[in-house]
Amino acid sequence: MSLHDQLRAVALAEFATAGYAATSLQRIAVLAGTSKASVLYHFASKEQLLAEIVSPALDDLEQLILPIEGTGGLRRADFVERFVDLLLLHSQVVPLVINQGATLDDVPVMHRATELMRRVAELFRLASGSTIEKLRFGVAFGGVAYTLAAADRLGLNGEIPIDDVRSALLEILHDLLVPADTRTA
Amino acid sequence: MSLHDQLRAVALAEFATAGYAATSLQRIAVLAGTSKASVLYHFASKEQLLAEIVSPALDDLEQLILPIEGTGGLRRADFVERFVDLLLLHSQVVPLVINQGATLDDVPVMHRATELMRRVAELFRLASGSTIEKLRFGVAFGGVAYTLAAADRLGLNGEIPIDDVRSALLEILHDLLVPADTRTA
DNA sequence: CAGAGCACTGGCCGATCGGTCAGTACGGTG
DNA sequence: CACCGTACTGACCGATCGGCCAGTGCTCTG
Numbered sequence: 001m002s003l004h005d006q007l008r009a010v011a012l013a014e015f016a017t018a019g020y021a022a023t024s025l026q027r028i029a030v031l032a033g034t035s036k037a038s039v040l041y042h043f044a045s046k047e048q049l050l051a052e053i054v055s056p057a058l059d060d061l062e063q064l065i066l067p068i069e070g071t072g073g074l075r076r077a078d079f080v081e082r083f084v085d086l087l088l089l090h091s092q093v094v095p096l097v098i099n100q101g102a103t104l105d106d107v108p109v110m111h112r113a114t115e116l117m118r119r120v121a122e123l124f125r126l127a128s129g130s131t132i133e134k135l136r137f138g139v140a141f142g143g144v145a146y147t148l149a150a151a152d153r154l155g156l157n158g159e160i161p162i163d164d165v166r167s168a169l170l171e172i173l174h175d176l177l178v179p180a181d182t183r184t185a
Numbered sequence: 186m187s188l189h190d191q192l193r194a195v196a197l198a199e200f201a202t203a204g205y206a207a208t209s210l211q212r213i214a215v216l217a218g219t220s221k222a223s224v225l226y227h228f229a230s231k232e233q234l235l236a237e238i239v240s241p242a243l244d245d246l247e248q249l250i251l252p253i254e255g256t257g258g259l260r261r262a263d264f265v266e267r268f269v270d271l272l273l274l275h276s277q278v279v280p281l282v283i284n285q286g287a288t289l290d291d292v293p294v295m296h297r298a299t300e301l302m303r304r305v306a307e308l309f310r311l312a313s314g315s316t317i318e319k320l321r322f323g324v325a326f327g328g329v330a331y332t333l334a335a336a337d338r339l340g341l342n343g344e345i346p347i348d349d350v351r352s353a354l355l356e357i358l359h360d361l362l363v364p365a366d367t368r369t370a
Numbered sequence: 371c372a373g374a375g376c377a378c379t380g381g382c383c384g385a386t387c388g389g390t391c392a393g394t395a396c397g398g399t400g
Numbered sequence: 401c402a403c404c405g406t407a408c409t410g411a412c413c414g415a416t417c418g419g420c421c422a423g424t425g426c427t428c429t430g
Contacts, residue, residue: 003407003408017287017288018288019204019206019285019288021204021206021207022206022288024386024387024388025387025388025389026386026387026388034408034409035408035409035410036388036389036409037389037390037391037408037409037410037411038407038408038409040388040389040390041406041407041408041409042407045388045389046388046389098331099284099285100204100284102202102334102335103202103203103204103207131345131349131350131353132353132356132357135332135350135353135354135357136357138328138331138332138335139324139325139328139329139331139332139354139357140324140328141328141331142327142328142329142330142331142332142334142335143323143324143325143326143327143328143329143331144324144327144328145327145331146283146323146324146326146327146328146330146331147320147323147324147327149287149327150287150323150327160316164316165316165320168316168317168320169320169324171317172317172320172321172324172361175360175361176357176360176361188377188378209416209417209418210417210418210419211416211417211418219378219379220378220379220380221379221418221419222378222379222380222381222419222420222421223377223378223379225418225419225420226376226377226378226379227377229419230418230419231418231419
C-alpha cells in the first residue's frame with residue numbers, strides 16, 4: 001500500500017474514533033511512520049485530506065439516490081437493503097459524518113454530506129410526514145450510525161460475522177421504516 | 186440567572202452543537218458577555234466546566250439504575266418510559282455524551298458517562314444477548330440520542346409539542362426493546 | 371474609615387495547531 | 401556527466417489554545 005493510501009486509512013480511523021478536530025496532522029504522520037510535512041505534501045490541507053476520505057462514500061450514496069429522485073419511485077424495502085450495504089461498505093465514514101457532520105458543516109465536504117442526508121430523508125417524504133414518522137427516520141439512521149460507531153463497545157467487532165450484522169440491521173431498519181403494506185412512494 | 190449558571194448554559198449549548206474540543210473558553214466568554222479569565226474564575230478548568238455540566242444528568246441516570254441493579258428486577262416497559270423522560274429532561278447532555286463520549290473518555294466525567302451506558306446495557310442483558318438484540322439496543326439508544334441531537338435538522342424544535350415527541354419516542358423504543366410478552370429479567 | 375473578601379480583568383506564558391518553505395536524496399533520462 | 405521531477409524532511413511561522421497571575425473595583429463589616 002502506498003504511503004498516500006496508508007495516510008488516508010490512518011486518518012480515516014483517527015477521524016472516526018477520536019474526531020476530526022482532535023486529530024492533529026502530527027499524530028497522523030507518526031501513526032503512518034512519516035513526518036507532518038509529508039502529510040501536507042500528499043494532501044494540500046487537512047480539509048482536503050478529509051474530503052478525499054469522505055467523498056467516495058458520498059459519491060456512492062449519490063449514485064444510489066439519484067435514479068430514485070429522477071423517477072420518483074421508491075420501493076422502501078429494496079432501498080433499505082442497498083442502503084445498509086452502503087453503510088457497511090463505508091462503515092468508518094458513517095460515524096464520522098453522523099457524529100461530526102453538524103459541527104463541521106463549514107467544511108464543504110461535510111456540508112455536502114448533510115445535504116445528501118437531507119435528500120435521503122426527502123425520499124421518505126419525511127418533510128411532510130407525521131411526528132412519529134420523522135422520529136422513526138431519525139432513530140433508524142442515527143441508531144444504525146451510532147451502532148457502527150460504537151461497535152467496539154458493544155462487542156461487535158471481529159467475533160460476529162458481518163453477515164449476521166447485515167441481516168440484523170436489515171431486520172431492525174425494516175421494522176422501523178417499511179410499513180406493513182410495501183408501498184411505492 | 187447568575188453568571189455562573191449562564192456560563193454553564195452557554196457552554197452546554199456550544200459543547201453539544203459545536204463539540205467540546207472545538208469550543209474555546211474565549212468563545213464561551215464572549216457568548217456570555219464576559220472575559221475568558223472570568224470563566225476560569227468560576228470554573229477551575231475547562232474539564233471541570235464540562236464535569237459540572239454533565240454530572241447532574243449522570244447522577245439522575247445512576248439513581249435510575251441503582252435500585253434495579255440492586256434487586257435485579259427490571260420491567261422493561263417501565264424502565265423505557267422513565268429513561269425517555271430522563272433523556273428529554275437532559276436533552277442537550279445526551280448528544281454531548283453520545284457523540285463525543287468515545288473521543289473524550291480520558292476526561293473522567295466522560296469515562297463515567299460511558300461506564301453508565303455500559304451498565305444500562307447490562308440491565309438489558311445485552312452482554313449475553315443475541316446479535317440482533319445487541320444491535321436493537323444500540324440502534325434504539327443511539328437513534329434516540331441522534332434524533333435529539335439532530336432535532337434542528339429534522340424540524341423538531343419548537344413547532345412540535347414536547348408531549349408528541351415523548352409519546353413518539355416511547356412508541357419507537359417500546360417496539361424496539363420490549364418483547365411482545367412483558368417480562369421481568 | 372480601614373480592611374477583608376468576592377467578582378472580575380488584561381496581559382502574559384508555554385504548548386500545539388495547520389501550514390509554508392528552502393533544501394536534500396534519488397531514480398530515471400538526455 | 402548534467403539535469404529534472406518526485407518524494408520527503410527539519411525548521412520555522414502566525415494564530416490560537418488552556419491556564420496563570422498581579423492587580424482593580426466594589427461591597428460589606430467591624
